[in-house]
Amino acid sequence: MSRGNQREKAREKNQAAAAGKGKKTTLSGSEQAKAKEEAAKIMREKQLAAEERKKAEAANGGAKKK
Numbered sequence: 309m310s311r312g313n314q315r316e317k318a319r320e321k322n323q324a325a326a327a328g329k330g331k332k333t334t335l336s337g338s339e340q341a342k343a344k345e346e347a348a349k350i351m352r353e354k355q356l357a358a359e360e361r362k363k364a365e366a367a368n369g370g371a372k373k374k
Contacts (some may be wrong), residue, residue, distance in 0.1 A: 335343060
């Protein structure tokens with residue numbers, strides 16, 4: 309009971325499916341820029357909060373959390 313080229317056909321099918329799932333963006337140029345700016349805003353807020361936390365720890369004698 310030989311299965312012939314079943315493995316080869318399955319591999320080709322999987323490769324075709326993987327190629328179809330490439331990184332395709334559904335956002336237009338302006339939507340993509342807006343999303344990028346929002347992500348940058350969130351990161352700036354996080355960085356500011358981290359800097360404030362570091363300053364507070366330094367002012368408190370460098371107490372570390374356990």
